[in-house]
Amino acid sequence: MHIDTFGRKIDYLRISITDRCNERCLYCMPEGYQGWSLKPDHLTAGEIIRIVRVAADMGLRKFRLTGGEPLLRPDLVQIVAGMAAIPGVEQIGISTNGTRLAALAKPLREAGLATVNVSLDALDPGLYHQMTGGTLGPVLAGIRTAASAGFDRVKLNCVLMRGMNEGEIWPLVLFAAEHGFPLRLIELMPVTSGGVLTERNFMSSAEAMELLRQRDQLIPQPERHVGFGPAKYYQLRHTGALVGFIGALTNPHFCETCNKLRLTADGKVRPCLADHGEISLRETLRCGDGDTGIRELLQSAVLGKPQEHRFRGAFQPCRPMTAIGG
Ligand code: SAM
Ligand code: SF4
Numbered sequence: 048m049h050i051d052t053f054g055r056k057i058d059y060l061r062i063s064i065t066d067r068c069n070e071r072c073l074y075c076m077p078e079g080y081q082g083w084s085l086k087p088d089h090l091t092a093g094e095i096i097r098i099v100r101v102a103a104d105m106g107l108r109k110f111r112l113t114g115g116e117p118l119l120r121p122d123l124v125q126i127v128a129g130m131a132a133i134p135g136v137e138q139i140g141i142s143t144n145g146t147r148l149a150a151l152a153k154p155l156r157e158a159g160l161a162t163v164n165v166s167l168d169a170l171d172p173g174l175y176h177q178m179t180g181g182t183l184g185p186v187l188a189g190i191r192t193a194a195s196a197g198f199d200r201v202k203l204n205c206v207l208m209r210g211m212n213e214g215e216i217w218p219l220v221l222f223a224a225e226h227g228f229p230l231r232l233i234e235l236m237p238v239t240s241g242g243v244l245t246e247r248n249f250m251s252s253a254e255a256m257e258l259l260r261q262r263d264q265l266i267p268q269p270e271r272h273v274g275f276g277p278a279k280y281y282q283l284r285h286t287g288a289l290v291g292f293i294g295a296l297t298n299p300h301f302c303e304t305c306n307k308l309r310l311t312a313d314g315k316v317r318p319c320l321a322d323h324g325e326i327s328l329r330e331t332l333r334c335g336d337g338d339t340g341i342r343e344l345l346q347s348a349v350l351g352k353p354q355e356h357r358f359r360g361a362f363q364p365c366r367p368m369t370a371i372g373g
Contacts, residue, residue: 059307071180096129103135118147131159148189207250224288252292321356
């Protein structure tokens with residue numbers, strides 16, 4: 048375990064394994080994003096596994112694969128299996144749009160994947176398409192397969208967009224309750240271009256809570272930690288749903304319990320999603336030396352974590368979320 052300059056325990060690494068995606072979420076993919084036309088220099092499976100080994104040796108315990116869409120990577124099952132075999136790796140999760148989960152849930156479970164977070168912004172197929180550019184049917188099929196594949200947990204993630212999916216929050220709550228999935232409602236963050244986060248389309252956690260209070264009673268679960276993310280959980284008295292709110296923009300205490308580092312698909316450690324600082328591991332990985340250099344770079348990333356994110360100012364992301372790993 049590593050303690051950063053502000054006393055936070057850093058034991059979680061989120062790894063983007065690709066910046067490519069088969070969806071085009073309004074809030075994530077910058078319009079006209081051309082990053083993919085470049086030849087990707089993504090870390091190989093072996094390089095990812097090596098970094099995880101060094102991180103686990105340093106005391107990091109929880110790992111999440113993300114992207115872009117991680118299920119697009121053909122060697123995903125091999126990456127999970129390699130990570131699962133490393134001593135000290137306690138939990139491997141994945142964040143996915145679910146489009147390929149029906150085919151991959153079982154092999155991933157067998158390879159050692161413990162938890163799955165599926166993005167689901169709407170249950171109305173037309174609205175789902177409008178928000179993501181994708182098709183709802185395969186995502187629901189993926190969620191069903193994941194639910195029966197024996198994972199420790201399947202969670203749903205929904206990004207709140209005013210004027211888009213506020214009418215979907217209640218159907219999503221009922222869906223989550225019916226299947227026993229925790230549902231997380233995520234405040235929109237400015238991770239594509241500064242223009243995505245406007246007052247017109249931003250919906251706060253407090254507003255989403257208010258909408259839910261019109262239907263049910265929210266019972267705070269201050270001790271409830273579902274996974275290792277920053278959500279504040281509430282149990283809905285009548286539906287039984289467990290709903291987490293990720294108030295990245297409105298919760299002034301959001302960063303106080305931050306426990307993570309991020310690794311980009313092209314091998315840069317990012318101490319904070321909302322801070323441009325990055326440390327490249329790629330050259331050190333490829334120079335043929337031992338693991339000491341990688342360890343030192345990971346340690347300096349821990350010490351380089353800022354106290355707070357910078358989303359509340361006029362933050363301009365210089366790389367889209369797909370490239371960083373949401
Ligand atoms: N493709 C996978 C998925 O959609 O879950 C993994 C990558 S995605 C970047 C990871 C998470 O980031 C998803 O839950 C997505 O909803 C969230 N996300 C993307 N853009 C966001 C934004 N602008 N604000 C808040 N959350 C965002
Ligand atoms: Fe793709 Fe996930 Fe971003 Fe949507 S949120 S565009 S599915 S990476």
